[in-house]
Amino acid sequence: MVLAGCSDPLQSSVSIAESDSSSTVTSLLAGGSTSTSSTSSSSTTVTWVVPDESEPIPLGPLAPREGASVVWTGYEMVVWGGCEDRYCKTRFADGAAYDPITNRWRMIADSPLEGRNYHLTTWTGSEMIIVGGTQSNRTAAAYMPSTDSWRLLPDTPFAVGYERLDGSVLRDYVGAVWTGTGYIIWSPHVDRVSAYSPETDSWADMASTGLEVDLGVLRWNGTDLVALGALTAVYPNPVPLQGVRLVDQKWEALPSASLRDDRYNIGARPHLSGWAGDALVTFTDSGSEAGRTMTYSGAENSWTQIDSVPLPGSEAWPEPLPIGERLLVFHYGGAAIYDPASGWLKANSPYAEAGRAVWTGQEVLFWGYGTTDTGSFEMRAWRFTPPSP
DSSP states (O other), X not given: OOOTTSSOTTTTOEETTTSOTTSOOOOOOTTSSOOOOOEEEOOOEEEEOOSOOEEEOOOOSSOOOBSOEEEXXXXXEEEEOOBSSTTXXXXXXXXXXXXXXXXXXXXXXXXXXXXXXXXXXXXXXXXXXXXXXXXXXXXXXXXXXXXXEEEEXXXXXXXXXXXXXXXXXXXXXXXXXXXXXOEEEEETTTTEEEEEXXXXXXXXXXXXXXXXXXXXXXXXXXXXXXXXXXXXXXXXXXXXXXXXXXXXXXXXXXXXXXXXXXXXXXXXXXXXXXXXXXXXXXXXXXXXXXXXXXXXXXXXXXXXXXXXXXXXXXXXXXXXXXXXXXXXXXXXXXXXXXXXXXXXXXXEOOOOSEEEXXXXXXXXXXXXXXXXXXXXXXXXXXXXXXXXX
8 A cells, every 4th residue: 555645654664574673774753844734624514313323232252351452354343352350350362253244253263362451453354463462562463264363473673552650550552553565553652663564474663753742543544644642741731732644754744733722721632533534533532512623634734623523522432433434433322423525423322431343334343341330341232334424
């Protein structure tokens, strides 16, 4: 796959397997070209949908958990890993696959990896890749559904996952995207970027983003690769959104975009973002109550303010989910769909505190949980057919 205005981002990377890790690699940081701030506003509409468009699916054979990964293979939703309860007494290394046609689950083969939660995962077209996880794990493996088998992958060049420095503080929020040719990961707090190629079975360094942030995500729509980040250390001062995009193997700074409004001192949350076609939507966790909702256009390299996401507040777990050319946003029993052509569409969804969702091309499959008073989890699973555009 080729990025806008540049060659494949993996082609000019430096292979860890083929080069001395201590060798100097020229860092191509943000700000290589000058960009001026460009922000405009756009008026859209919100349509309310009253009927509940979802239905439950079997919970499956796995024990209740949080922090599991979920991918869609084209035929099945595969769930793997996770943590027993909010205290994480046990980390799981098992998984199961759900077939929406038969409405049945199957257990998948045992993994060679240790149990973990909040790991990175992606689907390559033939394999599910698992990378990192809790305790700054560097190990990785790939699962192939067609043979129900696993293979170990080379360790990542840097730690990947949530590291709790004092038992409660999250040190890192790692960005990751599958581009069609490789799996790119970014650790914001050390600002290292690397890509895994299934063809060479190796990791390759890429240019650092140049962002000074401790939370970050990568967003890819088949054309534009964008890194969004925020520095939470400045809280309670406003937390600005920082962003760069990859152009000709260099990270270019995005125009500035303020998500705060005059009513509240709120900050950016990079994970509250996702592509709706060519529009990258981002908003604050205060939803419609405070803050701005913005869209970024890679073609115009500019931000546009749109109507606020029509939810009272949204931590968005699962993260906003691209569904075709639209974006689905969740919030504790509610959901909203953004269509660049027509604006926001409000929809109902079953209650869940957190979880993961996948888009099959026709419907959304969700697998998540709610927390009991004792700290244990009660699983939630459902399928949702979004209203037509």
